[in-house]
Every structure is written in C-alpha cells, then in structure tokens.
Amino acid sequence: MKKVLLGLALSVVVTGSAFAGQAQNNVGCGLGTMLWEGKADNSIVFQVLQATTNGTSANQTFGITSGTSNCQKPSRIAQNEKLINFVQANMDNLAQDIAMGKGESLDTFAEMLGVAPGQNAAFNAKLQSNFGKIFTSENVVLAEVIDNAVTVANN
Secondary structure, three states: OHHHHHHHHHHHHHHHHHOOOOHHHHHOOOHHHHHOOOOHHHOHHHHHHHHHHHHHOOOHHHHHHHOOOOOOOOOOOOOOHHHHHHHHHHHHHHHHHHHHOOOHHHHHHHHHOOOOHHHHHHHHHHHHHOHHHHOOOOOOOHHHHHHHHHHHHHO
C-alpha cells in the first residue's frame, strides 16, 4: 500500500512539474487564474483551484468579452448590441446594398463598424468585391455576416 501511495504522490509531483509554466493554457483566464497566479505553475492542485474558481465564479465569459481578468478579447467579436440588432433587422437590405456597393443600409453598417467617413467608398467596394465571402450561403447567420464583413474589411 505504501508503494502505491508513494507512486501516486510521485506521479502528481512529476505531472505538476511537466506542466510548469502552462497553467494559463490549462485553465484559461479569469478570477481563479489571477488569485492563484504564480502558484499554479508548479502545482496540479493550484491548477485545479484555478479552474474551479474560474468555472464557479462565472467570470470567464465577462473577462473574455471585456478583455479583463487576464483574458484577451477576441479580435472577431461584435460587441455592439445595436449593430447586432441592426444587421438582424436589415439582413436582406444589407445584402442588396453590399451587392450594389452602395446604399443606406451599407452606410449605416459602415458607421456602426466605425469606418471613417472618408473611407466609406473603399469599404463599400471591398465588401462588394468580396460579397461571396460575407454571405457564404443562403442560410448564413447574422454573427457570420458581421464577422465575415469585419474580416474582409481588415484584410
């Protein structure tokens, strides 16, 4: 029995050492990552505490969307609720305007995305020439349209 316990303890120590410096990758960002920072790098126990705290405190989602709690905000995320509501209500009009390279819906869309007024023509042309990359199918959903348009505009 002593050999089993010794073997188990040794494997925990070795496993913890193997993950040294990788706590952030193992548990993600959030309050637990911040509270147990530095300690989790060398201990599986502290990594479990980080993950548990991150999971039970329900702060990871907020951290990811706001870029806080050692989280990085994704570059392809539509944060603006007004933008989401606008695209949802005007998806067909927006598709028509992008296909034509001009129109009221496209102008509003550009404004909501923060396109500088002097850059509208270039923005409109870029979206028009990449229409198929934005509206990838007849069943495309609004989040994809926004993400695809942002990706096209930034390339």
